[in-house]
Amino acid sequence: MKSQLARRVSGAAAITAAIALAATGCASGGGGTSASGSAVTLKLVAADYGTGPSNTSQTYWQDIATAFHAQNPNVTVTVQTINWNDFDSQVQTMVQNKQYPDITEGDYFSTYAQEGLLYPATDVLSNPDNLLSAFKDQGSYNGVQYGMPFTTSSRTLFYNKALFSQAGITNAPATWADIQTDAAKITALGKIGFGLPLGSEEAQAESLLWMLGNNGGYQTSDAKYDINSAANVQTFQFLNTLVKAGDTEPSPSTVNRTDLWQKFAQGQVGMVNGSPALIPIISSGGVLKDSDWASTQIAGKDAALTKTLGVSDNVAAFNANGHQAEIKSFLDFAYQDQYQLSFSKEYDLLPATTTAANSLAADPTFGGFIKSLPNSVQYPSDTSWPQVKTSIQQTIGTAVADDPSTVLGQIQQVASGQ
Amino acid sequence: MSVDIAPRLPARPFRWRLSRLTPLIWVGPAVVLIGVVVILPVIVMIQSSLQKISPDGFVLGDAGFNNFTKLFAEPAFVGVLLRTAIWTIGVVVVTMVISLALAQLFNARFPGRRFARWALIVPWAASVMMTALIFRWALDSNNGAINVVLNRLGLLDAFNSNESAWLGNPPAAFGWMMLVAIFVSLPFSTYAILSGLQSIPEEIYEAADLDGATKWSRYRAITLPLLRPAIIVAVLINVINVFNSFPIIWEMTRGGPAYATSTTTTFMFTLKQSFIGESAAMSVINFAIVIIIVVIYLRSTRWKDQVD
Numbered sequence: 011m012k013s014q015l016a017r018r019v020s021g022a023a024a025i026t027a028a029i030a031l032a033a034t035g036c037a038s039g040g041g042g043t044s045a046s047g048s049a050v051t052l053k054l055v056a057a058d059y060g061t062g063p064s065n066t067s068q069t070y071w072q073d074i075a076t077a078f079h080a081q082n083p084n085v086t087v088t089v090q091t092i093n094w095n096d097f098d099s100q101v102q103t104m105v106q107n108k109q110y111p112d113i114t115e116g117d118y119f120s121t122y123a124q125e126g127l128l129y130p131a132t133d134v135l136s137n138p139d140n141l142l143s144a145f146k147d148q149g150s151y152n153g154v155q156y157g158m159p160f161t162t163s164s165r166t167l168f169y170n171k172a173l174f175s176q177a178g179i180t181n182a183p184a185t186w187a188d189i190q191t192d193a194a195k196i197t198a199l200g201k202i203g204f205g206l207p208l209g210s211e212e213a214q215a216e217s218l219l220w221m222l223g224n225n226g227g228y229q230t231s232d233a234k235y236d237i238n239s240a241a242n243v244q245t246f247q248f249l250n251t252l253v254k255a256g257d258t259e260p261s262p263s264t265v266n267r268t269d270l271w272q273k274f275a276q277g278q279v280g281m282v283n284g285s286p287a288l289i290p291i292i293s294s295g296g297v298l299k300d301s302d303w304a305s306t307q308i309a310g311k312d313a314a315l316t317k318t319l320g321v322s323d324n325v326a327a328f329n330a331n332g333h334q335a336e337i338k339s340f341l342d343f344a345y346q347d348q349y350q351l352s353f354s355k356e357y358d359l360l361p362a363t364t365t366a367a368n369s370l371a372a373d374p375t376f377g378g379f380i381k382s383l384p385n386s387v388q389y390p391s392d393t394s395w396p397q398v399k400t401s402i403q404q405t406i407g408t409a410v411a412d413d414p415s416t417v418l419g420q421i422q423q424v425a426s427g428q
Numbered sequence: 429m430s431v432d433i434a435p436r437l438p439a440r441p442f443r444w445r446l447s448r449l450t451p452l453i454w455v456g457p458a459v460v461l462i463g464v465v466v467i468l469p470v471i472v473m474i475q476s477s478l479q480k481i482s483p484d485g486f487v488l489g490d491a492g493f494n495n496f497t498k499l500f501a502e503p504a505f506v507g508v509l510l511r512t513a514i515w516t517i518g519v520v521v522v523t524m525v526i527s528l529a530l531a532q533l534f535n536a537r538f539p540g541r542r543f544a545r546w547a548l549i550v551p552w553a554a555s556v557m558m559t560a561l562i563f564r565w566a567l568d569s570n571n572g573a574i575n576v577v578l579n580r581l582g583l584l585d586a587f588n589s590n591e592s593a594w595l596g597n598p599p600a601a602f603g604w605m606m607l608v609a610i611f612v613s614l615p616f617s618t619y620a621i622l623s624g625l626q627s628i629p630e631e632i633y634e635a636a637d638l639d640g641a642t643k644w645s646r647y648r649a650i651t652l653p654l655l656r657p658a659i660i661v662a663v664l665i666n667v668i669n670v671f672n673s674f675p676i677i678w679e680m681t682r683g684g685p686a687y688a689t690s691t692t693t694t695f696m697f698t699l700k701q702s703f704i705g706e707s708a709a710m711s712v713i714n715f716a717i718v719i720i721i722v723v724i725y726l727r728s729t730r731w732k733d734q735v736d
Contacts, residue, residue, distance in 0.1 A: 099701055106485030106704065121484050202570070202588050210682055259588060260569050261596020263685035278570060396483045400702040405686040417686075420503060 050336045051086045055101060057116030057323065058091040059161075059357045061291055067091045070356060071115075078343045085336045092116075095211055095268065110330035112337055115160050118324035119396045123151035129327040131155040134338045135345065140363045144384045145322040148391045157324035158341075159362035161353055163285040164379050164386055165219055165319045166305040170298065173201060173280045182306040183281065184314040186223065186248055193257035196280035203257040205274060205282035206249065208407030211266035214389065214399050217406050218319055219283050220245050222387060223310035228398070228425075229390050235398065235425035238418035246414035248311075253410045263407025283308060285321070286358035286379065320386025322362060398425045470715065477708035485704065495709040502706075504687035504695070511602065512671070512691040512717075519609045519670045524663060526610070527617035528655075534618065535625045552615035560679035563608050567680075569593040598688035601681050605689065608676050613669070617662045624658025625651070660729050667721060672714075692717070 054075070060066035068091045075087035090111075092100050097116045104111060110127065122128050131138040131149070141159055149157025169182060169192075177195035181188070193203025207216055221227050226241035236242075252258055259265055259279075274282045275295030282288075284305070292298050307314035327337045350366035353359065360379055361367050367383075370376045389395065401424040409417035480491040499505060534545055551559065566573040569592040578584040584592055595601040628651065636646050674693050677683055683690030683698055690698065692714050699707035 102483070102701060108485065119484075121482065125482065125484055125486055127484070197588075200587070210684065256589070260590045260593030261685060264593075264596045264681060273570060397702040404684070404698060407684070408686040408688075411685070 118157040123156040159322035205279040206262040207267040209266040210403040237422040289358040481704040495705040531621035620662040
């Protein structure tokens, strides 16, 4: 009886919410508040940042869900984690099939906001201003923030110091020319000189890091796609020569980041662009000692980058199930500093709230990364980005083997709406 | 109809009419199942191929034949079609030839035959995805088992070279994947032919021996013609399976680099991530191709005369 009543009450709440939505014409009206005392199950879908069963994010989220349930016996949070390789397509499939989760954590697409699927941050967080403001635009649609950064990272160039000294290289690479000569020397040792992951997993990140080195990027300063700009074509021509000379792993367009990072951790790769998330992979690999590797600024054409790529993984709250009040109390709970910091510690990533970031500002490992976050470069945030990103992931890798201007031109065609 | 008949047959008892419906009880569930599982999806598929759909699955309106024109204009499209033809024909033909030989072998008496027959099932029983992943890592350019063996044999000079990156080189990758597809298709075809072989009566061969037939003419004049029904069924099922084959290509190359090792099935799946309408258009074409292949094949083999 009780649960039937509860279902009816929350059903009524959903109908109320739907009417409110229709009446105001607002894309994302507030959901109804379920009557107190009713049992609600929240479905949380998160990307798995772990490298195996020992540090899977399932444990991290389950701990939060359990602690939250102890304080809020009416709300049960079911946790599903998906590995990064499949996260986008699986969440996309849930949305396409209208089987909406309540909360996702991982990649976030502004199309969800455009289609009115999400609660704005102000509806599901008591203090949204505590989120790092640098990532606000990335999660916003029409000036309203929907994507809430949960964890952030910035990219640096990792290099294997042991291989460097074996090859007689003394300085960290800063320019493309450095990369070329150093990679050639390491290749001569029978290892992979520069690891270039242009496979579908995260080709959009690797490509952008190289484009930035030549003052290029996906968009012009007024947010228009300019993927086949002269600078970008030149960048890929450089990569083309690097690959043809055998200074990278063979056929980079089929190689994914995760696999290549594992090989770096095994001491098989001289240099690779990485995020702090590479650090736990290195330590769990058990091959490289702490003194065997270092990380430095991403190399640019003429000098090392001063602005790096800042990536935030976002929380999105879906309104289809009408659990606004429960989502809000859960997110307030999960965004506490202690959980932000334990996530950073577990995966060597950076926090996404001001209070948590401030408490790490003096940290020897994270302090530098945190200072560079405010002026980091981010991915485009417009609603055509999901399609553009799919095209980049699938095809941009071939630009290092075929003619760069043709490949980039085809992606630009998708970006400019055919 | 009933309006015409009713006045002339007013005395027909009600029970008779009900009993006419009894076959429906037996056929009904199957009809409903086919309707829900086969026909409904086909209708939805055709419908979605004519709609403009956002990457998140929202219908934005009618697209006419735009999805099809966009699909035909994809630079990768012609290559994908050609590869699908090579994939299907190549895998099925080689599988059938090897299966004919294997079935002959397994039909002969030799010690350990029971064990050998069991062993043949393994590639079939193992998950195709698992088999594909094992091959993918065995072909790894840095330390894959196959590359290590080739290196020890002196056939491969260096790891991390273009020669060792089998899956990065589209023709080589496609060749390896066809090999895996043949490997996993063999057990079924071999067993289908083996059961055909066992149904051939021994007396026919004895009669042929009396007539002084050679081994080869025995095979050509007796075995092959009598195997025809088994071969027709095996080829048909193989063609459909291989044409629709997804896990091998997906796990080994994801159809890449770009779409250079994609067939229509994997291409459709890649498109689905963000271009749903175009992906549905690809599905419609896939569906049409399968139907056309099956109809042509059944016509040309006069399958009814053979199998009925």
